[in-house]
Amino acid sequence: MQGTVDDFSYGAVTPVAAYIMACLGAALGLRCVVRSVYNAQSWKPGWLALGAASIGCGIWTMHFIAMIGFRVKESRIHYDVGLTVLSLVVAISVVGIGVFAVGYRGVSTATLCAAGSVTGLGVAAMHYLGMAAIRMNGYIQYDISVVALSIVIAIVAATAALWAAVSIRGFLTSLGASLVMGVAVSGMHYTGMAAVGVHLHGTKGGGELTGESPLSILLPMLIGPVIFLLLAGVVVMFDPMLVLGEVERNQPVAVAPAPVARSRGRLRQADRPDAPLPHPDDTPGSLFEPPVRPAAARRVQEW
Known part of the structure; x- marks a missing residue:
């Protein structure tokens, strides 16, 4: 039988919180990449790594905050911890590939397209790997055409973010780019969720599934990435060249x-x-x- 899926069981709370985390990760990541590209004295690998980790953590945190609101009314759900952690590693790693490629090779069309494609596919892989971590009394089916659309959105969003990282220098313009990127990442997530259908094994599956609730698993796992983003924010806020937009001083x-x-x-x-x-x-x-x-x-x- 088909299950009844609800992506907004907490109303607007989870989408708004997820969007804020996506914007925070994007804003911190973009400023770090700008710092590495436009300041000759910067330790480029350090700033690029911090930027990649910030964007990756922001995307991953956005996904699983949004998933707190995901429910199947006929069945309890919980998450495989190993796959959930692996999805975080994938998010940071693939964003790192794109960020380092653009940071060292610039924004030529070939580099930007290749790095954006790899990063976008990685973001989509993180999303669907996180979905594979779901355990329920049934299995998830996908509308392939909608899945393809979500992947296209991920690639476009990643390419735009990488372009913005090395092309937009001002603080306010970077902030605007991060807000747009937050919309794109959230749009990719909910487009992917629109492709989800659940097929249950039986009408009484809700009582047969044992294990911890989604909140008891996801909330503790979200604490680490959220703390990391806050610490990254402190690094950025106490770097005058990033706060005042002075990364162009050495140009x-x-x-x-x-x-x-x-x-x-x-x-x-x-x-x-x-x-x-x-x-x-x-x-x-x-x-x-x-x-x-x-x-x-x-x-x-x-x-």
Whole structure:
């Protein structure tokens, strides 16, 4: 017999909370990738790894918060812990492949398409691996056409996110990109859930399934990724270059030639053809590098 599926057993609470976590992971990840790409003194592997872990944890957390609201009225459900943890590993790993590819090779069309496809397929794999972790008195059937649509959405969302990570520099524009990415990830999830149908083994299956409830399994498992996202948020918030949008400080900037000027018979440094260009204050350090004072940042002195 067919089971009655309800994806919103807690109303709007789970979709809204899931969307917020997807946006948080995307926002932190995008800022970390921007930090690695546009600052020469950054430890690129560290920032890219933090960005990949943030986006992966955000996507995984979004999925399982949304799954708290998933119910089959005729049967109890619970989750296989091993597959659930494996889905988190898959999410972080495949996002890492895309992030590192774009971080090191740039946003050429070939790189972006390949990295976006791999990342999108990985996100879809995480989703359906998480669905495979469900245990109930029956089995899940899928509408293949809707599944294909969800995979396309995942690939498009991943490609757009990777493009935004290295193309959008401002804080507010990155924030807007993360909100859009949250919509795309949530849309992929609920599109995939629309493909779900449940076939029950019997009319009395609800009492035959033993084990822990979904809440008792998912809530403890969600604590770790949520804490990680909060810690990543602390790292970002205490990095002035990310908060103030100063990741472009070390990029080459066209500077007008300094006018020739003399004062009391002394030649100023600005008159020397080999004088270093003025530069803003020293770049502050962060978690992955010590404070740096580029050679071009030395103050103009008289001699």
